[in-house]
Amino acid sequence: MMRSLLALSVIALVATVLALAIGSVTIPPSELWAVIQGKGSMLHSTLVWELRLPRALAAFATGGLLAVAGALMQVLLRNPLADPYVLGLSGGAAVGALLAMLSGMGALLISGSAFAGAMLATVLVFGLAHGTGSWTASRLLLTGVVVAAGWGAVITLILALTPSYKLPGMLYWLMGDVSYARTPWPALLVLALAIAVIMPLARNLNVLARGSMQAAALGVSVRPLEWTIYLLASLLTATAVTTAGSIGFVGLIVPHMLRLVLGNDQRIILPASALAGGILLVLADTLARTVIAPEQLPVGVITALLGVPTFLYLLHRSR
Amino acid sequence: MSILQTRDLIINVPSRADGFPLSICIESGQVWGVLGPNGAGKTTLLHTLAGLLPARSGQVFLNNQALIELKRRAIARQLGLVFQERQDSFPATVLETALIGRHPWLSPWQSEQATDLQRAQQALATMDVDHLSERLLSTLSGGERQRVAIATLMTQDPNIWLLDEPTNHLDLHHQVKVMSLLRDQATLNKTVFMCLHDLNLAARWCSHILLLYTNGDACWGEAKTMLQPSALEQLYSQKLITVEVDGAPVFVPVCAGQ
Numbered sequence: 001m002m003r004s005l006l007a008l009s010v011i012a013l014v015a016t017v018l019a020l021a022i023g024s025v026t027i028p029p030s031e032l033w034a035v036i037q038g039k040g041s042m043l044h045s046t047l048v049w050e051l052r053l054p055r056a057l058a059a060f061a062t063g064g065l066l067a068v069a070g071a072l073m074q075v076l077l078r079n080p081l082a083d084p085y086v087l088g089l090s091g092g093a094a095v096g097a098l099l100a101m102l103s104g105m106g107a108l109l110i111s112g113s114a115f116a117g118a119m120l121a122t123v124l125v126f127g128l129a130h131g132t133g134s135w136t137a138s139r140l141l142l143t144g145v146v147v148a149a150g151w152g153a154v155i156t157l158i159l160a161l162t163p164s165y166k167l168p169g170m171l172y173w174l175m176g177d178v179s180y181a182r183t184p185w186p187a188l189l190v191l192a193l194a195i196a197v198i199m200p201l202a203r204n205l206n207v208l209a210r211g212s213m214q215a216a217a218l219g220v221s222v223r224p225l226e227w228t229i230y231l232l233a234s235l236l237t238a239t240a241v242t243t244a245g246s247i248g249f250v251g252l253i254v255p256h257m258l259r260l261v262l263g264n265d266q267r268i269i270l271p272a273s274a275l276a277g278g279i280l281l282v283l284a285d286t287l288a289r290t291v292i293a294p295e296q297l298p299v300g301v302i303t304a305l306l307g308v309p310t311f312l313y314l315l316h317r318s319r
Numbered sequence: 320m321s322i323l324q325t326r327d328l329i330i331n332v333p334s335r336a337d338g339f340p341l342s343i344c345i346e347s348g349q350v351w352g353v354l355g356p357n358g359a360g361k362t363t364l365l366h367t368l369a370g371l372l373p374a375r376s377g378q379v380f381l382n383n384q385a386l387i388e389l390k391r392r393a394i395a396r397q398l399g400l401v402f403q404e405r406q407d408s409f410p411a412t413v414l415e416t417a418l419i420g421r422h423p424w425l426s427p428w429q430s431e432q433a434t435d436l437q438r439a440q441q442a443l444a445t446m447d448v449d450h451l452s453e454r455l456l457s458t459l460s461g462g463e464r465q466r467v468a469i470a471t472l473m474t475q476d477p478n479i480w481l482l483d484e485p486t487n488h489l490d491l492h493h494q495v496k497v498m499s500l501l502r503d504q505a506t507l508n509k510t511v512f513m514c515l516h517d518l519n520l521a522a523r524w525c526s527h528i529l530l531l532y533t534n535g536d537a538c539w540g541e542a543k544t545m546l547q548p549s550a551l552e553q554l555y556s557q558k559l560i561t562v563e564v565d566g567a568p569v570f571v572p573v574c575a576g577q
Binding site: 074075078079080200201203204206207209210211213214216217218219220221222259263264265267 | 366369371390393394395396399400405406407408411412419423425428430475
């Protein structure tokens with residue numbers, strides 16, 4: 001199991017180097033090495049240290065956050081179709097972000113508003129699913145899906161009321177775009193903390209995947225564990241959405257791709273998701289910057305275009 | 320050695336009167352069988368004894384400690400359960416499934432040791448499913464899955480074994496195998512408490528019987544005093560013929576038309 005994590009770490013490093021070298025201006029390997037040693041040209045140094053590295057790190061963190069959040073949601077809801085957005089978190093974040101854009105706020109306020117929206121969505125679903133009756137995974141899922149549909153309607157309403165010159169920015173945000181990230185550090189920090197919190201719980205999650213009764217019979221305190229996962233996954237998703245808008249598919253596809261290859265032991269799947277999600281988004285963002293350079297594509301389009309065929313291939317050849 | 324006791328326990332079967340409060344003492348070395356018609360609350364009783372469902376009133380004690388005051392992990396080291404229904408949303412192999420039985424014994428950072436693996440493999444071998452170790456659970460037959468579930472409980476190795484219809488889906492040979500395994504565990508000072516539908520398995524292998532009626536009434540005691548044809552006929556609203564085979568009573572239902 002350590003071997004696969006090591007292999008993923010190496011791939012992550014290679015992907016990051018690619019992201020630093022490739023772009024509207026290509027930096028050859030020798031020149032990149034010089035820049036890393038602090039001897040490169042002014043232009044290349046600025047490109048690498050101030051533009052490409054922060055962006056690559058932000059992409060990595062966002063991908064990692066989404067993939068880990070997806071893996072957690074799938075176990076929490078005992079539903080392989082769950083993803084970080086299934087409970088309407090991205091909808092809440094999107095409404096927050098779009099309202100901020102509509103009223104012409106700056107980037108910082110857009111991020112803050114998105115985060116506030118995501119947390120509001122979390123609390124809303126949490127409160128509604130709690131209700132008066134018994135609390136079950138399927139009840140949480142239904143509440144989340146219906147609330148998500150509600151957010152969808154609000155998003156459409158906002159788009160319909162928005163003057164057309166503001167629409168492209170909003171659509172890019174909705175599709176996910178790493179260029180919104182100003183600094184990668186909060187996202188990286190949240191990702192590292194989340195892994196530190198979740199790893200000691202990983203075997204508990206393996207047992208929880210067998211159902212809450214079975215988990216309780218094997219010594220898991222189910223309710224506290226489920227709330228921990230829910231709040232943690234929400235925080236991860238909110239951080240990711242705040243960093244780079246709502247990027248689809250990463251949270252659904254990455255954990256499943258890994259499960260098809262590595263099995264369903266969360267002690268491997270969770271750290272592997274962080275790495276593989278990061279890799280996917282770094283590569284996708286590099287492509288998004290270069291395919292029609294100097295124009296940029298929204299990275300969400302690329303993750304879907306890369307992720308869907310890869311996933312279908314793995315699913316097809318799995319037993 | 321473990322003792323499971325109930326004091327004035329009323330299980331919470333929805334929209335049913337309280338019935339007769341259960342004050343039972345289930346001791347090590349005993350094999351208990353719970354008999355009763357569908358919906359009498361056998362599974363509810365089992366889950367209440369395991370602390371998975373709250374009682375309507377009364378209490379359950381594990382080694383003289385109130386169950387509700389114990390942590391789940393401490394309970395899981397003493398008491399294990401085979402469920403009637405199982406959930407498998409995610410693919411898992413047979414060996415992985417048996418290994419989760421070690422969960423209550425491992426600390427958060429600890430991974431399964433060689434001895435854990437050995438226990439799991441031994442349990443699978445006892446249940447004749449060791450050749451399926453690497454197969455996915457979802458590709459197994461109902462009986463094979465039932466045997467894997469019992470092997471998981473063996474791997475957990477608690478002192479108290481609660482089983483919800485352990486012979487479900489099993490062929491005759493494996494029914495006998497499981498029942499003898501349970502009796503052997505009891506002779507090793509474990510405590511066995513199970514719901515059963517087969518009167519004859521109960522008559523053959525249980526030392527104690529609890530009869531649970533649809534209205535919440537209950538009576539319990541040693542098997543030979545409890546397995547009276549008249550009581551069983553009333554329990555199931557079904558006429559029975561009793562014959563003796565191999566030293567144990569055998570109950571055969573009478574067809575309505577005859």
